[in-house]
Structures are given as C-alpha cells and as structure tokens.
Amino acid sequence: MSLRRPPLPRLLLNNVSCMRNAQQILRHVNVSLHDGGALVLMGTNGSGKSTFLRMLAGFSKPSAGEILWNGHDITQAGIFHQYKLQLNWLSLKDAIKDRFTVLDNVQWFEVLEGKQGGSLPALELMGLGRLAKDKARMLSMGQRKRVQLARLLAIDRPIWLLDEPSVALDGDGVKLLEYIIAEHRKKGGIVIVATHLPIEIEDAMYLRLPPRFPRRMTLVDMLDRGG
Numbered sequence: 001m002s003l004r005r006p007p008l009p010r011l012l013l014n015n016v017s018c019m020r021n022a023q024q025i026l027r028h029v030n031v032s033l034h035d036g037g038a039l040v041l042m043g044t045n046g047s048g049k050s051t052f053l054r055m056l057a058g059f060s061k062p063s064a065g066e067i068l069w070n071g072h073d074i075t076q077a078g079i080f081h082q083y084k085l086q087l088n089w090l091s092l093k094d095a096i097k098d099r100f101t102v103l104d105n106v107q108w109f110e111v112l113e114g115k116q117g118g119s120l121p122a123l124e125l126m127g128l129g130r131l132a133k134d135k136a137r138m139l140s141m142g143q144r145k146r147v148q149l150a151r152l153l154a155i156d157r158p159i160w161l162l163d164e165p166s167v168a169l170d171g172d173g174v175k176l177l178e179y180i181i182a183e184h185r186k187k188g189g190i191v192i193v194a195t196h197l198p199i200e201i202e203d204a205m206y207l208r209l210p211p212r213f214p215r216r217m218t219l220v221d222m223l224d225r226g227g
C-alpha cells in the first residue's frame with residue numbers, strides 16, 4: 001500500500017497579518033484554498049476586506065506570516081512573477097475607457113493576454129452583445145460592471161479576486177455573476193470575493209473580518225430608538 005501525501009493547497013495563508021499606515025488591519029489569518037475553492041470575505045466598512053484582496057494581489061505585503069502559492073512564498077520575486085499571471089482582479093475602479101467601444105474595452109485585455117475570439121461571446125453572455133459597438137460612455141453603472149465581468153471571462157485566468165463584484169448589478173446580473181463563478185470553479189478555478197451583499201456560492205468558505213474599532217452610536221441607532 002502506498003501512502004500518498006494530501007495535495008498542497010493551491011493557496012495557503014499561514015498566520016498572515018497586514019499593516020497599513022502603521023496600523024494593524026489583518027491579524028493572524030489562516031486560510032487554505034484548493035482548486036475549485038471559494039472564499040467569501042465579509043465584514044463592516046473598514047474591516048480590511050480590500051486590504052486582504054490587495055495583499056493577495058501583491059499590492060501590499062504581509063507584515064507577518066506568509067502567503068504560499070503551490071507551497072512557494074508569493075513575495076519572492078521569481079515566484080511573484082509566475083503567480084501574478086494566475087490572477088484576475090476586479091475592483092470598484094473599472095478602468096473602462098469611455099471614448100472606446102464596449103468591445104474594445106474587453107478585447108484589449110484579451111489581446112494583452114495573447115488570446116482572441118473570447119470578448120464578444122463574453123459580452124453576449126453578460127447581456128451586452130447588442131451594445132458591443134457602442135461607445136463605453138453610454139453604459140450605465142450596472143452595464144459597466146457587466147463589462148468587467150466579461151473581461152474576467154475573456155482573460156480567463158485561474159484565480160479570481162473580486163472586490164464587491166455585485167455592486168450595481170440587478171437581479172439577473174447577480175445570477176449571471178453566480179453562474180460564471182460556479183462555471184469557473186468547475187474548471188478548477190479559485191474565487192475570492194469581498195462583499196457586503198448576499199451572494200450564492202456553493203460550499204464557499206466564509207471569513208468574517210472583525211470590526212477594527214468599537215462601534216459607536218450612529219444615526220441609524222438613534223432612528224431605531226426613536227421608532
């Protein structure tokens with residue numbers, strides 16, 4: 001009988017902490033993700049969800065602990081070079097150029113990736129096929145978010161880091177988002193989502209980040225008391 005070692009997690013956060021502006025934002029976070037895994041980050045405003053994603057994207061480094069990809073520390077230059085090619089990052093800043101067409105706004109990302117032919121089908125899946133030739137300045141907020149989601153599909157990298165991906169989406173848009181996340185995971189992709197809004201992701205791990213400051217009385221509390 002051969003004893004096989006369990007596979008390494010694709011991503012492992014080992015006792016990770018993170019400082020910003022000399023303040024401790026994240027403390028002792030431990031997470032392991034295998035192919036097809038999903039993690040949902042929840043927490044109040046300022047609790048550190050975006051900081052968590054930024055650290056995974058390599059924009060900031062852990063102040064303690066380590067982030068391992070295939071068992072290698074992502075902060076090592078040679079490893080980071082390979083690791084960053086695995087990442088697809090969706091943030092509140094959409095990097096959409098208003099002067100260019102909706103299709104161009106997806107296609108450029110695809111071309112930079114050395115790929116072709118995926119942009120129009122991705123826009124069609126997101127319900128924007130009809131607008132592909134229009135200038136991006138015509139888009140509503142929800143449509144801009146759908147363009148960002150079309151980019152995820154056209155670029156097609158394994159690790160998705162999604163910061164508030166459902167903001168501005170209508171009900172159908174959220175269903176589409178949930179669908180593409182599920183399909184991505186079926187192919188072995190990993191999805192990490194920071195969100196305030198409810199999202200259905202089967203068998204996802206949930207990490208609720210603690211508030212960073214004691215909660216003070218707010219206008220909402222006063223209104224509640226008055227009612």
Ligand SMILES: Nc1ncnc2c1ncn2[C@@H]1O[C@H](COP(=O)(O)OP(=O)(O)OP(=O)(O)O)[C@@H](O)[C@H]1O
Pocket residue numbers: 020021025043044045046047048049050051052212
């Ligand atoms: N560029 C920065 N420099 C220093 N501190 C920052 C910076 N950006 C954010 N912070 C601080 O880090 C903390 C966590 O911010 P972060 O954006 O990660 O929270 P969040 O959970 O994503 O919040 P939200 O729900 O409002 O998006 C906040 O207290 C914030 O003041």
